[in-house]
């Protein structure tokens with residue numbers, strides 16, 4: 001009898017961005033710039049931080065298992081019903097929870113190749129067949145290819161919009177015909193972790209689309225624009241019936257008391273959201289122009305990061321060389337982009353530093 005099922009034995013664990021402390025320890029340097037995990041360069045919302053500190057004084061108590069105040073605040077802000085909101089330990093937990101709750105043996109999880117790796121991990125961990133459609137023009141979801149792979153066994157389709165690691169996005173005009181082609185019993189998860197950074201015209205209003213497509217599940221996170229990645233808090237919106245099932249399967253206290261309190265405060269901190277959005281919208285083109293000037297191909301992005309192709313380079317080597325310059329980025333060879341790096345948009349000084357370091361590494 002094997003110790004674990006074959007689908008678990010063959011799992012490759014998620015590789016996170018290198019923590020600053022680890023890089024500093026390994027290289028014996030300090031002041032490392034971490035542009036590896038699409039975190040908020042401005043830090044947490046100050047209002048959320050104050051609420052978290054206050055809530056920490058009640059850390060001996062279990063959290064509210066129903067996350068009433070947080071779900072209430074989310075429902076109000078999003079203009080949806082309380083019963084349509086669910087929360088989790090990062091949206092990563094919710095990706096996994098959707099697969100765990102809704103898929104049966106023999107059913108398939110469908111997404112695009114080169115998209116967020118958590119979809120594959122969730123499917124594989126639960127022993128579900130994982131189907132990928134190839135991308136088009138290297139970095140874009142190909143909705144026709146995805147459509148061609150829809151079948152009677154397709155239970156969940158994951159679409160990251162904007163996508164990670166490419167930063168590319170689907171417009172409403174592209175997405176809507178795809179949703180029309182998906183059978184009602186197939187759930188479509190729109191993973192909008194970066195939605196608050198979008199300024200492209202024609203971006204889908206996912207919450208409005210839910211009214212037409214009750215099989216739509218929208219996932220979002222407090223890790224990016226709200227700057228709370230370390231507290232682990234994500235949320236989703238789906239029809240109440242689906243939320244009811246997710247609720248039965250999730251762990252009873254899947255979000256902490258501190259995270260819930262911080263989340264409520266972060267939602268109300270409009271100034272921090274505005275600052276964070278403005279930083280990315282200002283620095284994203286600055287960084288893109290600087291990278292292009294170094295000869296990189298910069299993939300157009302609506303996230304707080306850029307996917308950058310440096311043709312002829314070895315992604316792992318460029319990553320290591322940048323590390324030695326005190327800048328951590330994310331090589332994405334594992335996503336099928338061996339000559340690319342994913343670079344988070346940082347503070348202006350961090351972006352300048354990355355450009356100088358990359359110029360040095362490339363000898364340009």
Ligand SMILES: Cc1ncc(COP(=O)(O)O)c(C=O)c1O
Nearest residue numbers: 090091092160164193221223234
């Ligand atoms: C597309 C996408 N979805 C989900 C997540 C998970 O975020 P979290 O679990 O921190 O909410 C990320 C994180 O980088 C992401 O890029």
